[in-house]
Amino acid sequence: MTPARAGNEELMKPRRDALDRGTVWVTLRHVNDEARTRASILVVEDDEQIAELMRDFLEAEGFRVRRAGSSHETSEQLALGRPDLVLLDVMLPDESGFEICRRLRRDSTVPVLFLSARDSDADKIRGLGLGGDDYIAKSATPAEVVARVKAVLRRTAPGGVLHRLRIGELEVDLAAHEVLCDGREIALTAREFELLRALVEHPRQVLSRDQLFELVWGSFGDRSTVAVHIGRLRQKIEPDPARPRYIVTVWGAGYRLDPGSR
Secondary structure (H helix, E strand, O other), X not given: OOOOHHHHHHHOOOOOOOOOOOOEEOOOOOOOHXXXXXXXXXXXXXXXXXXXXXXXXXXXXXXXXXEEOOHHHHHHHHHHOXXXXXXXOOXXXXXXXXXXXXXXXXXXXXXXXXXXXXXXXXXXXXXXXXXXXXXXXXXXXXXXXXXXXXXXXXXHOOOOOOOEEEEOOEEEEXXXXXXXXXXXXXXXXXXHHHHHHHHHXXXXXXXXXXXXXXXXOOOOOOOOHHHHHHHHHXXXXXXXXXXXXXXXXXXXXXXXXXXXXX
8 A cells, every 4th residue: 555645634634424414513622743642552463573663653753652462462561551542453363353442342442543454344344343443454554554543543532532422302422321312311221322322423324233233242142132222222212213313224234323304
């Protein structure tokens, strides 16, 4: 992959896909360059040559770099202290990077950037669906990887995280785990909230039943539980659950969160 010249400017902008004709709003604030370059990066990569190359480029930009070559070493590094970002290989000797990311997302919001030789659309969708903040192929130049790291850090810095979202009359506070509909607080179970979170973080994007199951329940279990929980969510947040405005079924594909405009 050649360096993304003009595209690099786009990579460095705040995420805008959640904005849809003003119906979904967030507030973003940038961190300054000085604060960003003091950030700590955990590079999880079993190929020593690639790991050292990434270390050299990241340290040249002022980042502090730690390394791990396996899932076990990753757990040890995380126990020593939370990094500001994890640069995560997918194919590791003892566990998939996808599984590491899924486990991280149970109790951590640390940004994750996948760096992998597996660059199919299916792998990218899976990585981002599991909670990855970006996914880049190993054919990318080290300079592009550093640019992506900076963009992710800027987008996810304190004060820049997407905490509150409004979709029509529905308001979701991701940090407080609170949901309001037309000003009225809605009581959701933990699973219902995580399912709603998966949808609001991907507005107007169709997520399949399998994608939603993996995001909320993990890799194993009965996929039919997704439809059951979608039905329960609709009963709680939809003005008319029989004719949903927010959680829309896309037949043969999955579910999509719509702004709920009349």
